[in-house]
Amino acid sequence: MNKKVILYSTKTCPFCRLVKDFLKQNNIEFIDYDVGEDREKLDEMVKKSGQMGVPVIDIDGEIIVGFDKEKIKEVLGI
Amino acid sequence: MKIYELVIVGAGPAGLTAGIYAARKKIDFIIITKDIGGQTLYSWDIENYIGYQFITGPELVEKFKLHIREFNVDIRENEYVMKVLKDTKNFRLITNKGEYLTKTVIIATGRKPKELGIDNENKFKNRGITYCAxxxxxxxxxxxxxxxxxxxxxxxAVLQLSRIAKKIYLIEIKKELTGDRFVIEKIKKIEKVEILTNSQVIEVYGDNFINGIKIKKEEDIIDLRLDGIFVEIGSIPNSEIIDFVEKNENREIIVDCKNNTSFPGIFAAGDVTNVFAKQIIVACGEGAKAAIAVFEYLKYI
Known part of the structure; x- marks a missing residue:
């Protein structure tokens, strides 16, 4: 069963890039919002995570802040 | 338990270069590290690493990774060493995931950003306070x-923000800004930048996110309403994992020109040491030297 994965990132953030690479390597589809450009999505990210650091990953409603590889694997079940 | 010939702790420029040299010398080793790249991941414009007129930190780390992959190095990522201990003739490394025995260690753990050390700092981390512009x-x-x-x-950070933010206060505790004069001149010409010298942050306040800060400028207390602060006050070495080697007053591990520490078998390289010039290219060179020194050392034990 495919989980819905949303990534909130900025162009310049190194850990955002690591998350993207990781998801691609594992063939996980995801939606990527550039919160440096998209103010609405930035507000959404802050609301969901209660903080302003990127990256934030939303996997079927479960929120992970930062590139926490083990946690991402666990939530995705991979 | 298996006894490795070498464990490299950290995978920034120093640790990765040490890894390449160790692999080519066929040393039996692993790298244990929180992340690959270290502080280089956070560097944006790199214009002084020879071979690349311009490259970003994350891109350079990509190149490092591709290079080290050629050698099938065993890199234990997301694992961090909590303590390095003596164990009769070897060293015992305690990590968040287990324990390792090794004949030699290269400590290449780099540095982390220094914090302000004021109340509420933890509360507002990523809620207005950031250490990565x-x-x-x-x-x-x-x-x-x-x-x-x-x-x-x-x-x-000011230059990056000048294209994004509405207004930027630049706050310096000393009498004058200490960066390169060329850049200072450039910044003084930007209208939305206001420079406050002789100024120290004494308080951060807000609700869920910060609303402002108070600074002490000589005898005055100034209240600044703002949305975010970027802390760029230097860094400290990640040297707390080992107690039995000599360190200097800045907590840097003291090494000689062959990257020996004060304890035989423990080597150190890069920004965690007292090496002159904390630069990517210097750290790489130090990593190379440390691995060669380990190779020589292993011949005699």
Whole structure:
């Protein structure tokens, strides 16, 4: 069963890039919002995570802040 | 338990270069590290690493990774060493995931950003306080921000923010900004930048996110309403994992020109040491030297 994965990132953030690479390597589809450009999505990210650091990953409603590889694997079940 | 010939702790420029040299010498080793790249991941414009006129930190780390993959190095990522201990003739490394025995160690753990050391700092981390301008600057479009620290890292943050934020206070504790003069001149010409020297942050306040800060400028207390602060006041070495080697007053591990520490079998390389010039290219060179020194050392034990 495919989980819905949303990534909130900025162009310049190194850990955002690591998350993207990781998801691609594992063939996980995801939606990527550039919160440096998209103010609405930035507000959404802050609301969901209660903080302003990127990256934030939303996997079927479960929120992970930062590139926490083990946690991402666990939530995705991979 | 298996006894490795070498464990490299850390995978920034020093640790990775040591890894390449160790692999080519066929040393039996692993690398244990929180992440690959270290501080280089956070560097934006790199214009002084020879071979690349211009490259970003994350891209350079990509190149490092591709290079080290050629050698099938066993890199234990997401694992960090908590303590290095003596164990009769070997060393015992305690990590968050287990224990390892090894004949030699290269400590290449680098540095981490220094914090302000004021109340509420933890509460507002990622709620207005950030230590990575490269990461978070884009989130402060049209906001009022302050950069703390007038060294090169602080100036770099101001330049990045000048294209994004509405207003930038640059706060420096000393009498004058300490970064490169060329950049200082450039920043003084930017209208939305206000420079406050002789100024120290004494308080951060807000609800869920910060609303402002108070600074002490000589005898005056100034209240600045703002949305974010970028802390760029230098860094400290990640040297707390080992107690039995000599360190200097800045807690840097003291090494000689062959990267020996004060304890035989423990080597150190890069920004965690007292090496002169904390630069990517210097760290690489130090990593190479340390691995060669380990190779020589292993011949005699």
């Amino acid at each position: 490269t990461c978070d600057a884009p989130l402060f479009r049209d906001k009022v921000v302050a950069v703390i620290g007038g060294g090169n890292a602080g100036l770099d």
